[in-house]
Amino acid sequence: MKFIIQRDQLIASVQNVMKAISPRTVIPILTGIKVEAKSHGVTLTGSDSDVSIESYIPAEENEKVNVEQIEEGSIVLQAKYFPDIVRKLPEKTVEIESDSDLKVTIRSGKAEFTLNGQDAEEYPQLPKIQTDDSFELPIDLLKSLIKQTVFAVSTMETRPILTGVNINLKENVLKFIATDSHRLASREIPVTNTNIEFNNIVVPGKSLNELNKILVDAEETVEISVTNNQILFKTKHLNFLSRLLDGNYPETSRLIPEQSKTLIQVKTKELLSTIDRASLLAKEERNNVVRLTTQGTGLIEITSNSPEIGNVTEDITVQSIEGEELKISFSSKYMIEALKAIEYDEVSIAFTGAMRPFIIRPVNDDSILQLILPVRTY
Amino acid sequence: MKFIIQRDQLIASVQNVMKAISPRTVIPILTGIKVEAKSHGVTLTGSDSDVSIESYIPAEENEKVNVEQIEEGSIVLQAKYFPDIVRKLPEKTVEIESDSDLKVTIRSGKAEFTLNGQDAEEYPQLPKIQTDDSFELPIDLLKSLIKQTVFAVSTMETRPILTGVNINLKENVLKFIATDSHRLASREIPVTNTNIEFNNIVVPGKSLNELNKILVDAEETVEISVTNNQILFKTKHLNFLSRLLDGNYPETSRLIPEQSKTLIQVKTKELLSTIDRASLLAKEERNNVVRLTTQGTGLIEITSNSPEIGNVTEDITVQSIEGEELKISFSSKYMIEALKAIEYDEVSIAFTGAMRPFIIRPVNDDSILQLILPVRTY
Structure with missing residues (x-):
């Protein structure tokens, strides 16, 4: 694997995927960032197995070259060192190259780092979510829905289901509800461009907080798909995948x-x-x-x-x-x-x-x- | 005691004296801020017995009224609550009044706080330093001397004397030295407007760090006086008093x-x-x-x-x-x-x-x- 990439773009992508990485994971390879180069661009992945984030940097976009001299391949780099290194490199571009011994060389100006990488084959495969059954929301609206509800989730693990936000999409109304049993926050909005429905899924509050940090206020939209045990938020350059919480969310309407x-x-x-x-x-x-x-x-x-x-x-x-x-x-x-x-x-x-x-x-x-x-x- | 004071001035003074207050002091009354009103102005005092800071707000200054309707008196207020209260009050002025039961009423706009105060007579008297034997330095120069040396003091309590900065004034040269025995930092400057001398006093690094935070870069000068066991830094509105460290500072010149x-x-x-x-x-x-x-x-x-x-x-x-x-x-x-x-x-x-x-x-x-x-x- 080899490519030369704009440092600013790489920094932003690394920051995004780092949101999913926990130094205290039980799966050692998940302390790393997966870097995958294809002819059309570079994808970084971070995961703590509850949340997985993929950030994509296209080789070219809006007539600007982000990545060049790409030789395809992939490697996993230690998240403890890679982000600081990228942030402190001296020049605007960075060359990243891995060899068959999993040694990765990072060059920028006169600085040259060699890091021990790990085999990307050992990195867990993210579940592919079928995105036919999806609906779209403006990013700023999704951020409002999150901010107006997620603070009310429970922080106690005694009733794990209450640590999540309950989300329903029914008859073209999307509703977020959070409660810790002492207070409740809810917000609903009409959704017109879909005919899918889902009932009583519960997304961990922690996942939504991370998502809220990563999504940049913009005109862009986010595409949301739900399966039995996963929810995917997808923007142009980002796949944000979170597991759902198991269990039945309590009926809250009678409280009101x-x-x-x-x-x-x-x-x-x-x-x-x-x-x-x-x-x-x-x-x-x-x-x-x-x-x-x-x-x-x-x-x-x-x-x-x-x-x-x-x-x-x-x-x-x-x-x-x-x-x-x-x-x-x-x-x-x-x-x-x-x-x-x-x-x-x-x-x-x-x-x-x-x-x-x-x-x-x-x-x-x-x-x-x-x-x-x-x-x-x- | 009673007075009406500009809130901004009060906030700044409270922030200054808070630098000396530790919630973990062994002398309970030192968890408080002493407030003393005289006809010419209000003085706040904070102390952890190693460092004491007095901040003075003159009733009038540069044709601006800072404090009015003064009835003289003094009281000690809990430092855990008073600073936040002052910071969050709704109006630009604050009325502070204490009664004979040591109840203190703080009014601003429609907000009225009543706090339990403590008797100012029980607050320890700060030692008076004779300021005839003093010398002056521009504030920015003193800040440079501190910043260029204090980082090198030891953080280990095994040799307490090395946790301080060694200061000498001899033959019109002022010299700061700090070492943790692995590295050493020193800076000297000529001082022309004095004929006092002192040798090998050691000021705790912690005190100098706090002093550096409080002193605002300005054209102003600071007046420095030294006794056997104290050093006083005095500006127009501030008295910063620190104890000196006991013991002999090692001879460092042979290291160089x-x-x-x-x-x-x-x-x-x-x-x-x-x-x-x-x-x-x-x-x-x-x-x-x-x-x-x-x-x-x-x-x-x-x-x-x-x-x-x-x-x-x-x-x-x-x-x-x-x-x-x-x-x-x-x-x-x-x-x-x-x-x-x-x-x-x-x-x-x-x-x-x-x-x-x-x-x-x-x-x-x-x-x-x-x-x-x-x-x-x-």
């Missing part, structure tokens, strides 16, 4: 109250920064709990009290309050994360009493829903 | 070879990036060792070899080589830190054989000296 007793409309940013301040005295030891009290005259009061440290109180003028008076306590962390995910200037919060879950939604947009369970404080 | 057998002149940046690349394969397990070999014809070769991983080799065209041929191995980490400290475009390196310490200096400037002991590799 259908009517409300107190309804508040408030500026998102004002509520967010007030709760952020109140949470300063409600650190871990107090479970981040703050209290919200309606004040009747278009005011709500946010308070927090830690006997040893002190207390804080702040009023907010809201857009409107309807219904019963209310005193309710909740985790400031959950509230802050929900408000940040909503991305609208104004939210409506629907309460059904101090002991029942409440719902936060953008005003005039039902496609986003954030639900939080209150905390008993007496 | 007086003649050389091989003399190389080379571009600093080129040598630095080449050694940085070579060090990629010489990570911790190999003690960061790289090898330098003269190639006779105006070339030196930098190499590194790790049998399990691979090897790297790179030639550098030097400005000149004089004297004997040479093969020498040394820690790339020490070399990189020394070259970064030098801040000149071109350096001269003087070797006296593969087993003797070598010296790196800027070309045509003897005031900076970096010495490194080579490593035996056979």
Whole structure:
């Protein structure tokens, strides 16, 4: 194998596939990056067997030459050293050559590295996903769906299924749901260009977080295909493959109250920064709990009290309050994360009493829903 | 105590004194920030008993009012909460008021915090240093002296005296020396505006690192005074007091070879990036060792070899080589830190054989000296 490649392109590709590589994998060869040169371009692969990422650099694109003097072949390079080497090479191009002893020479300017490679034949074959049954989404929309839900997955391994995001595509509506059983986040969007459906697949939250980091905001679209145990996200230069979680995702729709007793409309940013301040005295030891009290005259009061440290109180003028008076306590962390995910200037919060879950939604947009369970404080 | 203060000024002062506060101090009150209001301004103090920092905010300065409605008094506030609170307050001004029960109320806009304070009488009195015997330095020059030496102090507690920087002022020459016994960094400068002298005081490296962070590059000067066991750095708004290390600093001048057998002149940046690349394969397990070999014809070769991983080799065209041929191995980490400290475009390196310490200096400037002991590799 031999080729000369633009260093910038190689750096970007290496960074992408590194997202899938864990130094603590049980399969030693997966600590490496697979490099495969074909006449049409170079493909890098990284995998921790849960997530696999392939990044493709075409030899030519938009009349620009990325890779030249290609002799086909493949090799696996140690991910512990290769990325730093590429990043610190002195020139704009890099020559990479492997010999029959699996020695790999990396040349750039006067610098010459020789690394011990591993046989690419020993690298596990990625499952091929049939991509006929796929649908497309704009990248920025997929990133929104992820950001608005994935933070609510559970981090506890006691119920592994809750560490994933539940995804459904039914009657041309795509819906993401995440819950850790103390709060729930969901977002749905219409999908018009497909007639495929799938039900209750669960993608690990960790995979979606990595995917969100790799996808660059762009006009581009991503093609999504699902099989029994895998999901593939495919863009022009990237294949992102994740296993699905086994098990049944709980039915969450019955958690969502259908009517409300107190309804508040408030500026998102004002509520967010007030709760952020109140949470300063409600650190871990107090479970981040703050209290919200309606004040009747278009005011709500946010308070927090830690006997040893002190207390804080702040009023907010809201857009409107309807219904019963209310005193309710909740985790400031959950509230802050929900408000940040909503991305609208104004939210409506629907309460059904101090002991029942409440719902936060953008005003005039039902496609986003954030639900939080209150905390008993007496 | 009561006053209304500009939040920006308060934030900056709090950040400064926080540098001295350790959450793991044995004296509980030192986990707090002392706040003292006088009619002329507000002083904050933080201390871990090794380092104490006072930051002063004058009530008025340059026709700008920083503090108003002052009622004199003092209180100690918990450093775990106070800085975050101040940073997140909603308005540009903050009102701080303490009552006779040591309750402190912090108001800004509609936010109101009440914190439990501690009695300022219980805060240890900082030693007063007589500042008649002092000398002045421009801040940027003091920062250079620190940056060019402090990285070479020892991090091992086996010889505590080496964890400090040795400072001498003699015959109008101020000299900083640091060594961890594997390398040495020194810098001297003339000081004209004083006739005081002191010998062999040792300031903890940690103190100097903190001081370097706090001092802002400016035209301002810093006034330095030394007593038996303390050193005070004083600027217009800051008192930075550090204890000195006890013990005798070793005589280092005999370590420095007086003649050389091989003399190389080379571009600093080129040598630095080449050694940085070579060090990629010489990570911790190999003690960061790289090898330098003269190639006779105006070339030196930098190499590194790790049998399990691979090897790297790179030639550098030097400005000149004089004297004997040479093969020498040394820690790339020490070399990189020394070259970064030098801040000149071109350096001269003087070797006296593969087993003797070598010296790196800027070309045509003897005031900076970096010495490194080579490593035996056979």
